Amino acid sequence: METLGNLAFGLGVALTWQNLIYCFVGCFLGTLVGVLPGIGPVATVAMLLPFTFNLGPAPALIMLAGIYYGAQYGGSTTAILVNIPGESSSVVTTLDGHQMARKGRAGPALGIAAIGSFIAGCIATLVVAYFAPPLAELALKFGPAEYFSLMVFGLIAAVVLARGSVLKAIAMVCFGILLGLVGTDVNSGTIRFAFGQPELTDGIGFVALAMAFFGITDVVVNLEHTDKTDVYGERLGSVLPSWQDFRICFWSIARGTGLGAILGILPGGGALLASFAAYMFEKKIAKPPRQFGEGDIRGVAAPESANNAGAQTSFIPMLTLGIPSNPTMALMIGALMIQGIAPGPQVMTERPELFWGLVASMWVGNLMLLVLNLPLIGLWVKLLAVPYRLLFPAIFVFCCIGVFTVDNKIFDIYVLAGLSAVAYVLLKLDCEPAPLILGFILGPMMEEQMRRAMMINFGDVTIFLTRPLSAAFLIAAAGMMLLIALPSLRAKREVALQE
């Protein structure tokens, strides 16, 4: 009952005309940019960040969340129509979605993606509303040792569940932590790693870092391959799936939602893992074994529902623990800090309008996406035809303006250029950028918690293992590392994440 009361309170915040407009603008802009080929949700959120600077914290967060779902949905549209996943979580959507488009059923594919996402979004909103408060309450009892170990656990989980070499990913986390430490040390006032540059005393700009790794380098790599793509949008067909389609999909959507909601809560899970797992699961249990990979509508419905549910529940660790589970959530935390709010369990009690307003706006945002996307699909299809040679200079402009407006510092633009060079080299060496971003956000927090833990316990390092909860986190982290080292499981993970 209390939850319903809170949700009603949240709806009160989300349904003010001002917040409704921000939510709408966020969804619209997010979809608009997300549809453009070669721009993923992280770059979309980063580029649109300046639009939120002049808003209050609640409208800013609501708009960013809208941008995130919008970008997510836009990514599915490109996956279905051009066979290019706008982002990694819609990779599996290309398998059946694009086949449907080739058979002239692009319309129903886009329709079921929107409807599935909406249903999943509604249910995931309830999950967030019910699960976040107890988790935050638990987190409030955490001491510094627990917090430190939780962050270690979160980072390891994020790394294990992500793509690529685990060793390299952990190394990237460390590199991220070190970059995060640049600037003034809050405890002693010492300026670290600034090379005498006064502009670096506040640290490396987070937006510049995210843009370098997810915006600029993506453009550069896209420019290196000039593949021609075919848009299958001429014959959309009816956007509304038939009753028959919907009946086939109903349980796929339900299962996708369930899987997505659970996997989204895990650190590192989020939308990507959710969509893969949901697709694999549907393929396994499909009875009669229909034509997965040849345009089965369930192969679109399940992963699309799952990735939306996962996208939404991944807000839980971000809102309750202040720990981002993926780069987009790291950006959200960055945005909160720009607004002057320290993320963590206290947000829910100190700024209830922020938390419940956001939760309620998730539901409103999903409704808007549905209303927005079904009639506007024709417009999105036209956008897909914009040639990349016109698009990429615009991306440069928005990245540069976005980076500058965070602090109005010209220096940040040069930081963007420098980090882009580093990001480019690392990309060529197959080092994934996502762990670096997470390390960058969590690094300073980890240092702070470790210092506090050491201060309280007179420098006794064993405290991390003698406090039960802290030990549990560390053991879980170690267990995951061991599991991943086992050859049989490693092979399975590679198969599951490769596809």
Place this chain on the structure above:
Amino acid sequence: MRIRSPKDFWSGLFFIAVAAGFIALSHRYGTGTMHRMGPGLFPILVSVLLAGLGLIIAARAFVIDGPPVPRFHARPIIVSLIAIALFGVALAHFGLIAAVAAVVLVGALASRESRPLETAGLVVVLILFSATVFVWLLGLPIPLWPEA
């Protein structure tokens, strides 16, 4: 000894170099004790871990096979970096309009497919768009023209 996985080998070396740099700098900041950790201690701990990982990654490159380092295409990356840096220089001295023009005109050279006339049109569109949206609608404090 032959490097069998060049990507791993070079990433390992990169991580070791980064770690070495941070360790060298951190010593100056004072490490303190475990009880009262100084500003240099945590970076050193992380750097040591990073160096260790780098070492393993690089050493492993002699044992397991991996793909070669892909070709670096010089033009897109170098032109892009120059364009971004020029945006900064132009914004500092001549305002947003010049900065947008600079980053688009130079940035377009990163692709061989860019066409001069289209790029000129794009400059005009993007200048109008950023001036209207960012400066006028959103009210962000960006100078449009050179400050007198």
